[in-house]
Amino acid sequence: MKILLLDTEKFEFKAIEPESSVYDEFEKGKSESFRDVLVAFVTLEKGDDDSVFDNVLSDISDYMSKIGRKDLIIYPYAHLSDELLPSSQAIKLYNSLVDFLKKNGINVIKAPFGWNKSYTVQIKGHPLAESLRTYKAKKGKKVSFTPKEKFYKFFVIDSEGNEYEIFKEKLDEYDVLNKNPALKRFVQNELIGKETHKEEPAHIKYMRKLELVDYCPESDIGHLKWFPKGVVIRDLILDYAEQLAMEWGAIKMQNPLIYRTDVEAIALLQGEFHERDYKIEGEDMVLRFASDPGAFPFVQKVSLSYRQMPFKVYEEAQCFRKEQSGEVVGLMRVRSFLMTDHHAFCQNEEIAKKEYYELSKLFAKLMNDIISGEHWVLGFEIVDEYYEKYKDFFKQIIKDIKKPAFFKLMNRMTHYYAFKNEFQAIFPDGNNLQISTVQWDVKNGERFNLTYMNEEGKKVFVPIIIHASSFGSIERALASMLESAAWQEKEGNVPLLPFWLSPEQVRVLPVSSIEHLEYAKKIANEIDKKGFRVSIDDRDITLGKKVAEAKSDWVPILVVVGAKEVQSGRLNVVNRIGAKIGKEPSVEMSIEDLLSLLDKLQAGMPKRKLSLSMYLSKRPKFI
């Protein structure tokens, strides 16, 4: 950061017109004039951040007291450096510098950022009247000055459409919350803060115990390694997410992992995404921090006409965010994650509403059926004018999803969306985690020059973009499924993953690993032929132990074969799904019955092989 300080007799500027893609609100043609003020021409350079604010403050206040000035004009000035901070970031930093100086008692007048301005200056004739200062960002010592309190009103809407304004001082007094403990928990977490819990989240224990995923100390914090059983879950979720996206009408695309920060569109998005980037040393490049840096430039180059609208895209977007080390936790908060990401580029409000509604309905179903069971809630963040406009639309969604929802109102647009919803999983320890989301974006069509040809042959900006993610990230979806199993366990039920996602769906247990192995193989092969993941516990241990391990491995269906079964040609099947712990029923049935039971449980969901031997004796221990 460079600051040219001028002690002036007289200073005047006039705002001609905006010249940058981002600029401060200011009246066109307005001019302002001052006498006896200190003017600071400020240039923000690459790498600048708020860590320099303290030094700037002490320098400037020293200087002002030396020369006896009371007023400071901060004037954005791009001409002291050839290594500028991209304007999208600069405008934010510039404004937080102004706020910071004001907060610390300096009387600051701000000239607007991003405008072409004319100015006249008359400098005082003393030796201290002109001075250039340079500030370098301190490494690793970021101080945050972001203003809080972006929401000013909170309320709940129930499925009958009744609104209840919520005040954090009396959370216990609302029937609508007392009837919905999960929602109450969420509201409490949002308004008051999370209850402190000392134990680690259940999913961290399970992800390792089930040999799905583990930390990888050889990599950076928050990058995980996946074992075969984790990989098969991940691939199945992706299969299903893709299937849903295709049914929804999206094209599937794939964009790169690395982006240039000197491209205006990328720099603009970086500003939106909080500067948690993985930078590439010595290059103006970052690892992909969100889906948008790939999706917007992709769509910008597509020739679209109204005939192809709404245009829908789907992508498995690997994203990298260098979250603070203390924030990274299990599968909930990681530095590298895979999002199942949807965008719908909509030509009008009616279409956008339809897409928003459909995706919201779909995601509610995913939360119920796969990700969280009943343990989730719906939240909205909305700019108030949009709430007034779409109130009935929101009520319709809530009615059809059959869940009350929590609303947070903002009085201005702080991000690219006018409103968004969040499908929040609630964990047994009281924590909540955002999974799916659907967002209504009214800004980026124009900002990123995303256009289509309308019926009149005119090229127009896409007015509304729906951003959505079905499973949020694969990591979070898995975390939520494991926590959902923890809920089951807490309630005395057998903890299991959804049947179609269980890495082992069926385990065949020969009573004697020698005498009954052939029969077990025959049964397992029949099951395998139908595409179910089946294993045989061929180890030389007691049946009791085989059963114990199968249960602790969360295998939903156990098939016991011994002398009786070999004799009768029938099977002894334990269906653990939905059973109480310790009371899993065992039923005698034919192989045909079993196969049709498996079909019923699979319910048409995707199938995949597990990359491990069918024989437990052939599988290594991973953890």
Add this chain to the structure above:
RNA sequence: GCCCCGGUAGCUCAGUCGGUCAGAGCGACUGCCUUGUAAGCAGUAGGUCGCGGGUUCAAAUCCCGCCCGGGGCUCCA
């Protein structure tokens, strides 16, 4: 990034006012047993006590720095 707690065998952990403190269970391996619904029996092999420095005659144990994990802040597009 900050504060608190932790890191001992593949896993779970015991052992720490400095001196038989290199330990257990599980797992792995070998042998016996041939098993009927949550863990048969016996034996063997596994460890730079997270890493690096320091103090001391002597360090898993005390001190400093770092790495990794958990909790709490801050943060959460």
